[in-house]
Amino acid sequence: MEEEKKVTLTIQDEEGSGFIRIADDVVSNIAGLAVTEVDGVSRLTGNIPNELISKLGKKNLSKGIRVTYQNRTFTVDVSVVVKFGFNIVEVSKSVQEKVKQALLTMTGLSVSKVNVRVSGIDFSDR
DSSP: OOOOOOOEEEEEOTTSSOEEEEEHHHHHHHHHHHHHTSTTEEEETTSOOHHHHHHHOSOOTTTTEEEEEETTEEEEEEEEEEETTSOHHHHHHHHHHHHHHHHHHHHSOEEEEEEEEEEEEEOTTO
16 A cells, blocks of 8 residues: 655745745645635535534545645645535635635745636535
């Protein structure tokens, strides 16, 4: 069985006082948490519904998230299921803004793109 490779983002301090390492899982979890806070998102693809996250803890939020870091900026790919009755374009735009803001706030680094893939509609509340 192949072992999963852990990747870290290394930020070199321009003043020469050291560097900062952030694991990819940390960045993915920040993005995942931001996504689950958007009204109209049922879940990240391959993840548990939002209602259960608060009961079970905020683990495995990185499923459905892929983060690429290059030239001091992030590109984030997100795969979500949208709740029935919500405007897919509006929910997707909210996801983009929420992820950009969360990563900027938590890491101080900008996000060049947030690509949202809507993989399904959740009809369970109908």
